[in-house]
Amino acid sequence: MIPEMIDDFMLRALTAGIGVAVVAAPLGCFVVWRRMAYFGATLAHSALLGVALGLVLSLDLTLGVVISSVAVTLLVALFQRQRLIGSDTLLGILAHSGLAVGLVALSFLHGVRVDLMTYLFGDVLAVSATEIAWIYGGGALVLATLALIWRPLLALTIHEELARAEGVPALRIQIAFMLTLAIAVAIAMKVVGVLLIISLLIIPAAAARGLSRTPEQMAILATAAGALSVLGGLFASLQWDTPSGPSIVVVATVLFALGLAAGAVRRRAQN
Amino acid sequence: MTGDGPALGPPEPLESPKPVEPLVRASAVDLRIGRTRILEHVDIAVDAGEIVTLVGPNGAGKSSLVRVILGLLKPSGGTVWRKPGLRVGYLPQALSLDPVLPITVRRLLALAGSGTAAKIGPALAEVGAEELADRALHDLSGGELQRVMLARALLRDPDLLVLDEPLRGIDLGGQLALYDLIGRLRRRRGIGVLMISHDLHVVMAATDRVVCLNHHVCCSGAPEAVSRSPEYAALFGAAAARQLAVYAHQHDHGHDLHGHVVDMAAAGGQR
Numbered sequence: 001m002i003p004e005m006i007d008d009f010m011l012r013a014l015t016a017g018i019g020v021a022v023v024a025a026p027l028g029c030f031v032v033w034r035r036m037a038y039f040g041a042t043l044a045h046s047a048l049l050g051v052a053l054g055l056v057l058s059l060d061l062t063l064g065v066v067i068s069s070v071a072v073t074l075l076v077a078l079f080q081r082q083r084l085i086g087s088d089t090l091l092g093i094l095a096h097s098g099l100a101v102g103l104v105a106l107s108f109l110h111g112v113r114v115d116l117m118t119y120l121f122g123d124v125l126a127v128s129a130t131e132i133a134w135i136y137g138g139g140a141l142v143l144a145t146l147a148l149i150w151r152p153l154l155a156l157t158i159h160e161e162l163a164r165a166e167g168v169p170a171l172r173i174q175i176a177f178m179l180t181l182a183i184a185v186a187i188a189m190k191v192v193g194v195l196l197i198i199s200l201l202i203i204p205a206a207a208a209r210g211l212s213r214t215p216e217q218m219a220i221l222a223t224a225a226g227a228l229s230v231l232g233g234l235f236a237s238l239q240w241d242t243p244s245g246p247s248i249v250v251v252a253t254v255l256f257a258l259g260l261a262a263g264a265v266r267r268r269a270q271n
Numbered sequence: 272m273t274g275d276g277p278a279l280g281p282p283e284p285l286e287s288p289k290p291v292e293p294l295v296r297a298s299a300v301d302l303r304i305g306r307t308r309i310l311e312h313v314d315i316a317v318d319a320g321e322i323v324t325l326v327g328p329n330g331a332g333k334s335s336l337v338r339v340i341l342g343l344l345k346p347s348g349g350t351v352w353r354k355p356g357l358r359v360g361y362l363p364q365a366l367s368l369d370p371v372l373p374i375t376v377r378r379l380l381a382l383a384g385s386g387t388a389a390k391i392g393p394a395l396a397e398v399g400a401e402e403l404a405d406r407a408l409h410d411l412s413g414g415e416l417q418r419v420m421l422a423r424a425l426l427r428d429p430d431l432l433v434l435d436e437p438l439r440g441i442d443l444g445g446q447l448a449l450y451d452l453i454g455r456l457r458r459r460r461g462i463g464v465l466m467i468s469h470d471l472h473v474v475m476a477a478t479d480r481v482v483c484l485n486h487h488v489c490c491s492g493a494p495e496a497v498s499r500s501p502e503y504a505a506l507f508g509a510a511a512a513r514q515l516a517v518y519a520h521q522h523d524h525g526h527d528l529h530g531h532v533v534d535m536a537a538a539g540g541q542r
Contacts (some may be wrong), residue, residue: 033372151382157372158379165341166359166427212373213407 009125013234016127016135017248020191021200021226023139026146026219028201028226030177032209033157037202039178042091044197045073046098050186052105053121062134062186066119069182072098077175099194121141122193122245126232131190138187149173154215179230191230192245199249204229207256210263213222225255293318294354294463295340299347302335309335311487312349317431322457322464322477326508328485333467336484337435340465357431364435364467366416370409375402376419383426395420398452414445421449425456429466432456434466439506451478474491 031040047065054064072094079090106116116125146153152173155163164170188197208221233248293316302310309332317323338344340351341361368374380391395401398418403411409473411419417437424432432453438446439541455478457464464479482491483503490502 033369035369035371154382158368158374159363159366161343161365162361163313164343165359165363165433209371209373213375214378215372215374216378218373 006257009011010234010237010238012127012129012132013124014231014245016132017191017230017234018227019132019135019139020188021204021230022223023135023142023184024188024197024200025204025222027142027181028203028205029208029215029222030146030153031159031181031201031220032205032237033215038088038091038095040181040185040201040225041198042076042095043069043072043182044100044194045095046102047149047185047189047194047197048102048119049098049105050102052102052109055109056105060130060134062131062138062189065189066183067140068098070179071187072174073178073182077178090183116194119189120195121191121243122191122196124191124244124248125189125237135138135187135190138183142183142187145176145180149176155178192248196245196249198253200226200229203249203252203256207259210259211266225252225259229255244260292354293356295465296352297336297340297346297349298369298513299349300336300339300346300351301338302332302344303347308486310339310346313484313488315340315482315488317463317465319430319463320457320461321479322453322466323480323482325465325467325479325482325484327489331485334435335349337465337467341433358427360427360429360436360462361419362420362424362432362434362437362457366420368409368416374408375404376400376406376408378386379408380423380426381421383423387399390426394426395419397425397456398422399448417449429462431463431465434528435466436467438468451534453477 028040031037044067050065050068051061052064053059053068054061056219057064059067075094076091079085080087103116115123117123133143152163152168155166155168156170156173160170184201185197188200204222204225205218207225208218212218212221229252230247232251232254234244236242236251237244237247276452296316298314300310300313301308313332313336314338315323317326325336327333337345339346341359342351342353358404376395377391378395381388392401393406396402398421400415400418400422403415403419406415408416408419421434421437434453437449437453453464456462478494480491481494481497482496483489483506485506490497490500492500
């Protein structure tokens with residue numbers, strides 16, 4: 001009876017976690033390459049606002065987060081036209097005001113029992129079938145979009161002006177990328193929570209950098225590192241009864257350290 | 272053809288028969304950024320098979336003009352006409368690539384577009400960079416990177432090559448070799464070349480037409496005519512103007528793109 005139950009929720013957690021890791025890792029490579037880590041963190045933090053929105057309007061919570069992420073993305077794009085406030089400051093304001101407003105809004109919802117820790121740090125062991133459907137449906141959409149815009153987005157990332165001179169529709173590609181990022185954040189929330197989503201995007205990518213010679217290699221290695229982090233984190237969580245989201249991030253960080261070391265060894269061997 | 276500069280003494284020598292329609296034509300282009308007037312009523316055109324060099328002091332608006340012509344900047348007034356279906360190869364100024372994105376020379380060239388793997392070798396050979404194919408892009412020196420980016424531009428099979436200070440980070444011998452290469456490409460492929468330079472010494476040898484820009488077109492025409500014009504002397508000083516006239520006859524040997532000394536007669540024979 002009990003082993004069966006473990007099997008069931010472990011299987012669901014693994015399905016959800018690995019699904020999210022596989023979506024987040026290649027996207028995270030672009031976050032790393034384009035130095036958008038802070039933008040990703042802003043999306044993630046303000047996702048709490050989306051949770052509040054979902055609860056108030058009794059929408060699906062993932063849908064609420066998609067809506068808030070898209071709104072934040074458009075807000076950032078709008079504010080980038082002005083130059084009096086630096087983009088890091090702007091993102092800092094949006095990230096933490098999003099989190100704060102979300103927390104305040106949740107405190108008003110007396111009728112609803114809200115487990116804040118679930119949203120902040122994730123609870124993949126309690127993932128539902130609907131959420132898994134969101135992860136795989138949204139994830140497929142994200143990966144299909146990314147595959148479609150891979151070459152122009154890469155060209156823009158390597159040298160934006162050059163790509164634009166060669167006719168790459170920069171604005172459309174960038175907005176498509178930011179929207180896929182917004183969807184990825186929404187589906188990753190359940191697994192690692194709003195405070196740790198960004199780590200699932202950037203840590204596997206950073207772990208893969210030292211071992212990669214081409215962008216595609218880095219994306220594949222990052223995907224493997226992300227999936228391994230979920231696998232390792234979930235088993236550690238089961239073994240030692242540690243919180244699942246943070247355990248996944250800890251494993252990812254260990255992989256990052258190993259990746260750094262392996263990269264250094266490889267470079268020394270080449271020289 | 273290039274507008275409001277005063278007529279110069281001797282007529283332009285006819286070096287190549289010119290087709291009726293230019294590749295690009297900017298007419299009466301004004302560009303203001305804030306209250307600063309960057310470009311005032313600039314006319315310029317580049318024909319197929321023609322090498323046009325923009326010279327002018329720092330801050331004269333050379334890069335801005337190029338960016339207007341490429342469609343990267345919207346002019347505040349005037350029009351820019353590009354031949355329909357024009358394929359542009361662009362070499363931006365002071366290229367620097369971010370090492371957070373891993374990419375090899377070969378992969379970069381494969382991403383350039385129509386380039387099949389088979390075309391990459393010849394394109395690199397054309398710019399004397401075949402040994403760089405498997406190097407990481409961010410490990411290249413300035414001159415190596417310029418040559419790789421030129422190979423990339425050529426892979427796109429351009430009608431018009433736009434080079435913004437292509438000589439930066441290349442020693443004098445390498446500069447002459449690069450000009451020589453550009454001249455050969457023009458003859459072999461019949462492409463038009465628009466080039467920015469403030470390396471006044473080297474400009475003249477391989478240019479059909481010099482356009483001297485200081486927010487407006489000061490003077491334009493064949494290199495010898497421009498270097499003798501009073502507007503040019505006023506802009507760069509009489510000494511610089513004299514130096515140019517002398518320079519073309521100074522060297523008794525050349526350098527290949529690696530900076531090795533080559534016998535000019537033998538090198539000429541090879542070509």
